[in-house]
Amino acid sequence: PATNARLQMPVAGQVELESSLGIKRKKGKVNTERNDDTGKKRCSVGSSEKKKLEEKEPEAIGDNDAAGMEWEDGHVSPVECKEGYSHDLGETVTVEFTDVPSSTEKKSVRRHTAEEKELAELMHKVHLLCLLARGRVIDKACNDPLIQHLLWNGVDTLKLDANKLRSLVNWFHRTFCIIARSADKGSFESNMAFALQSHEGTAEEVCALSVALFRALNLTARFVTNMDVVGLKPDAKAMGTPNQDGTRLSTRALPCSPVAAGHNEFNTLSPARLEVNTEHRFSRAKQRGDLGNLKRTSACKSLSKNLSNCKADQYASTSKDESSSSPNSFTSSNAEIPKRKGDVEFELQLQMALSATGAEIQEMLAATSSQSIGTLLDYTPLKKLRKNAEVASNSSAVWSRSGPPLYWAEVYCGGQTLTGKWVHVDVVNDIIDGERKVEAASAVCRKPLRYVVAFAGGGAKDVTRRYCLQWHRIVQGRVNPEWWEKVLAPLEQLELAATNDSEDMELQTRALTEPLPTNQQAYRDHHLYALEKWLHKNQVLHPKGPVLGFCKGHPVYPRSCVQTLQSRHGWLTEGLQVRENESPAKIVTRPKRIFNSQSRESNSNEDELQATTELYGKWQLEPLQLPGAVNGIVPKNERGQVDVWSEKCLPPGTVHLSKPRIFQVAKRLGIDYAPAMIGFDYRSGRCAPVYDGIVVCAEFKNAIL
DNA sequence: ATGCCATAGTCGTCTTTGATAATT
DNA sequence: AAATTATCTTTGACGACTATGGCA
Incomplete structure (x- = not known):
């Protein structure tokens, strides 16, 4: 065989390759086994084609099945061609394509797959759990009597007021140097003790020392951290941001690890990203x-x-x-330029x-x-x-250190009134009561707020709301709240027992009093507000008011007015039915079914054929009323079945049993039953009902089982 | 820096009730 | 004779969501 043996490929295979090449921009290979039917279908490289290769004849091949197919030239490298020359059955032919950058090259960006997203979420969750555990370790260390005693060096604060707290914080700030990393002395208590002795430690250690001192002074204090967790989304951008405190060097070592090689972009800095x-x-x-x-x-x-x-x-x-x-934008009304x-x-x-x-x-x-x-x-x-x-450091409090605020303390100040207040105390940056500045400082340092968690009594509590002014900006970076709340629930109990004060009212108030965003995008799925233009297809405003304000001329409604609608069937699965004489709250179009034959004919009256779905809101519903079982007879539909869209759809007095061969059992016992249809499956190009077990009257359940 | 729009790619949802032949 | 099982075939349109880049 000559150097550039030519063979031909059906365009179908070519297209498939091109699409992948377009993405990877590398060499692509197609391995074709002689006796493999699939391979033949895809590449049409069979024994007859081998002969063509010998002759270097670019003729049409596969006359029968390739009728109507287009063919394009390809190249086979000489080495692989030799191998392909073997007459042994079962040998493989490798066809190698070299991607030539053409004028039609697409800048196709590979998107994250569901699997990658799932993996990222899992990593996020695991990291959260680790950070929670870390916080509990630190919290425990802050209670260490020895450390507390060591800290107790003549500071005699009997009553707490703002001024004395200030002097304490200032003492901390003056006394301790913050270092990026410290050598591990075996336990966090040891690390704290060492930091105390040497007057230098990580921000985490110094902050923990402050919490320990506050507790030694019999103040109620929590260790608070903005947990620096890996991203929820598989976005390498988060990894690529500048690392300001230099404490997380390990992420830079990862590109060499086999894990990183397996999952591209995951947890790694690609060379390109490193440049950025x-x-x-x-x-x-x-x-x-x-x-x-x-x-x-x-x-x-x-x-x-x-x-x-x-x-x-x-x-x-x-x-x-x-x-x-500035002159263009802000010269009109205000004397003070915003x-x-x-x-x-x-x-x-x-x-x-x-x-x-x-x-x-x-x-x-x-x-x-x-x-x-x-x-x-x-x-x-x-x-x-x-x-x-x-x-x-000057008169106005600033984050004098370059590091982001990741660790601070909260001290409970009773004050004169009955209701106390948790006060933000950051000895690392020498700031008291700076909770309103944390968000901006974090944003500057590219460590945005995500989970601000306070630790006390071996427990933990999410206090992000105290520090976050724009919840909608951070909510997309957090896991689904159900999971998070489930994780935190037992920890919150412990925290509450230790601090004996619930600031839930304060946090709730903050949650409900967020200012109206000024950009329209922020109203997409905003937890408090809604614009009509961002409503989903199955949503309406009901009632349509009150109008809370305007954004770029669009009225802003409370999110509570947004009702998500469902079809009759959709509500049925929730055990609800539409009341009589209710007209649809909204009618939406459905995708048209394609009928292969005579599609042109239907073009004329396309509008009439457009299928619609009638949607109803929850205010139009009542509990599902199905005929109940009477005298051991299961009420069935016109097909002799029971539609079990969910367990809520079972007729009163019946149960759903799913066991192998349960049909025969019911039949032999002479018990009335009906097949349970639980949904649809798409097979053979059409939908087919899916059955699972039977529905019988409740009194026969035990007999059958 | 930010907002806004267009574009493009991925994923999830909605669709919503066999026919026939062979074998037991 | 009746009941059961295997085989056939293997949607596709659209909305939601999300990066990304261009532009103001």
Whole structure:
């Protein structure tokens, strides 16, 4: 065989390959076994075709079954062609296609499959459980009498008021250095004790120490953390965001792991993404304008060159935007110019810039090249320079550290009134009562709020609501609430027993008093508000009012007015039926059934053939009323069956039994029964009823079983 | 930075009541 | 003679949802 033996492929197979090639943009292979029927069908490479290969004759093949098929040329590499030359049956022929980038190349983006989503959700859940367990470990350590005693160094606070708390927090902030990582001393208690001794520790440890001290002072205090959990969605973007505190280096080691190789993009930084990541860091560094801090090591020379090439200073451009856009947008009525969210974030970022540490820059440098990843893993924790922090701290409370607020304490302050208040106390960042700033600071640090959980008494409580002003922004990043509440339920009991105060009223109030979003998109599935334009096909507003406000001219309705409708059959499965004389709340069109023959004829009166479904709301319903069993006779439908769409659809006085050969048993016992039809199946191109067991009168249940 | 729209891809839902021949 | 079982065939349209990119 010559170098480029040619064979022909039916277009069907070609198309199939092209689609996959278009996605993967790699070489594709088709293995065809001689005796494999499937292979023949798909590629038509059989024994007769082998002869064609020898002759290098690109003739039509498979005359019979390929009638009407189109054929295209393909190539077989010489090596594989030789192999294919063997006359042994059972040998395989490998046809290899090389994807040539053509003009018709599609930028097809592979989407996440259901399996990947499920895996991501599982990882998310497992991670949540781990973080809950972690929180309980820390909470327990905060109760450690030895640690509490060690902390008790002459601080004599008998009564708590804001000023004394402030001095405590300030003492903590002055005394402890925050480091990115600490060596594990075997237990969290040991780590805390070591941190206490050395006056340096992770944010987690220092925060835990503060909780321990508050408890030693007989205050009711909780350890609170914004749990930094892996994403719920299989989105690698979350992994690719800049890691500011440098504590989670392990994620960068993952691309080498076999798990990562198996599940592309999962938990890994692909090279491309790493670049993006680095780019982002560049821009952040530029924004800080503190590149002078860079140590000119050999590793960073090329980097600094890159940076100097970037003439467009982001800070400058942003300032320009400010000056040009502000007069246009905000000069009309208000004397005080309102701040956009971006402005707030920018200011915070500027504050962060002032306190940027050498450690972080080094980390950034290390992440730039793949060779330096090793050094990144080895690098010794660098102390945060307190000098820098003090530069940043000014009259207004800011997050003086560059790290995101992940750990803080809540102290219960009784005050004069009966109802107390949980007060946010962050010794890491030297902030008291800054709960309204947490969300913005977290957003700036790319660690958005998702699950803020408070730990006490071995239990835990979700207090995200206290810190979240825009619930709709974070709700899509959380697991389904049923699962989460089920997990938390026993922990909440423990927490409540320890703190003896339920702030549920406060959290509930916050949940119900969210401001109206200003953009329309936010009203999609918003938990409180609704726009008519975002209603689903099976939804209506009932009643249509009151109007709570307007968004871009569209009236805003309470979400409670949105009613989800169902067809008569849909309600039937829930054991409900539509009341008499009720007219449909909405009529929607259904997809047309295709009838192969004479489709053109139906075009003329297409509108009349459009099937519709009548939908009803729950206000039009009443409990299902079915004829009950009488004298051991099961009421059946016109087909002699009982439709068991759900157990709620059983006629009164009957039961649904599903056991093998139960028909015969009922028959031999002379008991009246009816087959239970539980649904439909699509087989042979048509729907077929699916049966499962029988329905008999309840009194015969035991006899039959 | 943000909002808004279009586009494109994946997934779930809705559809909603055999015929025939062979074998037991 | 009656009952049971195997085989045939293997939808497809649309909405919801979600990334992504372009543009303002």
